[in-house]
Amino acid sequence: MTTPRTTNRSTTNRTTPATTPGTTGRIRGLLADDPDVGAGTVLTSRLALGLGLDDPLLTFDTPVDEHPAWHALTLRELDRAVRARAAALYGLGVKRRDPVVVYASDAADHVLAFLALARLGAIPALLNPHLDGERAARYIARLGAAGVLADPAHLAALAGHDPGARLLPEIATLGAGDPDAAPEPYRHWSDDPVAITHSSGTTGMPKAVVHSHASLYAAIRHRLRLPRPQGQERMLSALPAPHAATLIAVNLALSSHTQLALLSGQSGAGVLDAIERWQPTGVVGFAATWADLARHDLSARDLASVALWWNTGDCAHETHIRRLIATGSRETVTRAGRTREPGSLFVDGLGSTEMGHSHFFITHGPGTDRYGRCVGRPHAFVDCAVVGPDGEPLGPGEIGELATASPTLALGYWNDSATTFRTRLRGRFLTGDLVYRDKDGYYYHVDRAVDSVELGDGQRLFTAMSEERVLAACPEVVDCTVVAAHDGERVVTDVLLLLADGADPAADRTKDVVAALDEAAAATVRRVLVVSGDDIPLGPTGKVRKVLLRERHHEVAHA
Known part of the structure; x- marks a missing residue:
């Protein structure tokens, strides 16, 4: 077993506000x-x-x-x-x-x-x-x-x-x-x-x-009327500073008298160093940062202070969530009183710049098992529906586009009224996310509309859900990107794998990957490739630029 790294926890870094809990509530x-x-x-x-x-x-x-x-x-x-x-x-x-x-x-x-x-x-x-x-x-x-x-x-x-x-x-x-x-x-x-x-x-x-x-x-305003959850006393922001999520985090910290430290970079190594230095009770970030953290040996780092991981933007992958909630510690109430137990909580959701704030939430912790890209239930301030191409609401289990109305929605696009109005339908904003809800009211994210592909005969390839399944089935894979391209009349997919340290890059994982996918997606697999992080083009916020990958792999198909 690896011994956790020792750190110098200075009293200056760990200062606690003098304001009493009653004053904070006021x-x-x-x-x-x-x-x-x-x-x-x-x-x-x-x-x-x-x-x-x-x-x-x-x-x-x-x-x-x-x-x-x-x-x-x-x-x-x-x-x-x-x-x-x-x-x-x-x-x-x-x-x-x-x-x-x-x-x-x-x-x-x-x-x-x-x-x-x-x-x-x-x-x-x-x-x-x-x-x-x-x-x-x-x-x-x-x-x-x-x-x-x-x-x-x-x-x-x-x-x-x-x-x-x-x-x-x-x-x-x-x-x-x-x-x-x-x-x-x-x-x-x-x-x-x-x-x-x-x-x-x-x-x-x-x-x-x-x-x-x-x-x-x-x-x-909605959150201020609720009890402040455990872990929000001292938050570390690993969000991109220019993002709307950072502005929300700053406003929330000022409004709830929460200590907030803001990082200028979001790399996994940098976030881990900051946690050890500043000892936050909670960390907020995007899915890309959790994926980067998962590449590290978390048992070798001092993460004991963290009770809460808070994700916004794209929903996070189960395998990354499970690695994080196995670390840290949280306060629980037992018959013997309050005690601190190993393991932390992970609040997942789904949001975007246009949505202004995550519209859904679900809390994962040791022992929870509602995964499969479940983003939870909508917040009380959200009125959302799953709609078909005609804008009509769909029933439970039917996949369609997320259409949402909320006071958090952005006004629109600056100097681009055409796009503003194109994304509005019957008083709701069309997010571009493909989702479904179950009979219990939980929502599940399957893909971005631009990344999914029609396969014919009523079948569709969902790249994000395919990535989720590969990650859950292949423990040596720390991240996965599924790229769909057209090879003539046929849709083919290349599955790009980023491996954990020590995993054999020469091993053939095609059988395991194909077995993890649904039948329609499995039939499209052309190649399973081991790649490095440098092989995956990222956008400014750390999201994979699948449009570039599709262009590259389309060229390969026609080379």
């Missing part, structure tokens, strides 16, 4: 009941309450002004940093309704710029740092941005391309602004655009999604 209740509070005003609303102003709340993995990396900022310190940046931006001529792009690597730059621009009533357009300069310039030009805030690396990436927008001074210089020169906070209305984030870009140019003051806060 903060949550006051904000939940204030109709004017939204994603653009959480910080100023918290300050106005005058509660917990000197408790540590937000921690960044890079320096912020005079604060070193991993130094927790109190509300007062956070407000000062935000006012300094708001004053600098105001001095640069940024005004209400100006879309301003943020293109940088550090999570601190995205979060602080969002808060500062929201204070001015401007519209922060957060751009993933992994988007290449050429595509970034085309995206910015399509936005019609009023300005671009970037760090040196991304200013260099834009060199030679025309973003059609003014390049503002380097983003790091904003911290030198005079906090006392910041204008009074803009008073947001519920439908005011408060942020532009973008889709994953796995099928091409990312789509610019517009969120409102009310939509980004609707689910938070």
Whole structure:
């Protein structure tokens, strides 16, 4: 058995807020009941309450002004940093309704710029740092941005391309602004655009999604009226900083008086190092990060502090969930009182940039067994249905597209009304996810519509569900990608396997893979290939770019 790594748990990193649980509950209740509070005003609303102003709340993995990396900022310190940046931006001529792009690597730059621009009533357009300069310039030009805030690396990436927008001074210089020169906070209305984030870009140019003051806060308001779940006292965010999910996490932390540390990268190794250093009680991230974590020997790492893993975006794979819930520890109540037991909980769901917040939830833990890409039941604020091509609702067990209505939905796509209206049907948003629900009201995700393939005779290939089955059946496989391509009139699939360390790459796993698939999918298997992570093209948020893989494997079929 491997001995867990020892770590230096400094008392500075593990500081606990002085605010009592009763005060925390009061903060949550006051904000939940204030109709004017939204994603653009959480910080100023918290300050106005005058509660917990000197408790540590937000921690960044890079320096912020005079604060070193991993130094927790109190509300007062956070407000000062935000006012300094708001004053600098105001001095640069940024005004209400100006879309301003943020293109940088550090999570601190995205979060602080969002808060500062929201204070001015401007519209922060957060751009993933992994988007290449050429595509970034085309995206910015399509936005019609009023300005671009970037760090040196991304200013260099834009060199030679025309973003059609003014390049503002380097983003790091904003911290030198005079906090006392910041204008009074803009008073947001519920439908005011408060942020532009973008889709994953796995099928091409990312789509610019517009969120409102009310939509980004609707689910938070719902959560504030519920008891704060175990594990949310001290959260580590492994989410991409420019994503809507990060904005929700920041707003939730400020509203619920939760300590939150934000990472600038989402690699498995980096997340594990951060857990050992910062000792969170919960970790929030995307499915891609859990898959990366699963490649590591988790028994060799100190994960004892983690009671909760919280997934959003794409639903997670069973094999990755099971490896995570076998680690950590959680508090349970027995006849003898409260005790801490080995094993953690994993909250899974299904969401997207456009949905604004995961619309479903299910909790996995040691002993639970509802998997098979089950995303749970919808939240109370969601009105959803499974619909056929004609938009008519389908019954239990019938696979169709997810159509949903919720106050969390984004306003639409910036400068793209055609796509906005194309994705709306009978008052609902068509998510592009293929799902079904069972007789008990649980929903299951089988694929993205663009990744599934008609096979004829009423049969269809679902690549995501096929990947789920391969992972569940083949313990040596830590990740799997199923690629469908046309070979003449026939649909063929190549199954790409990423193996655990020590597994034999030369072994023929075709028989096991084919046996794991349903009959229709098994009949299409052309090749089973062992690959490395470098062989799988990823989008800016870590999602597999299957459109590129389909092009590659289509070329192989016709070579």
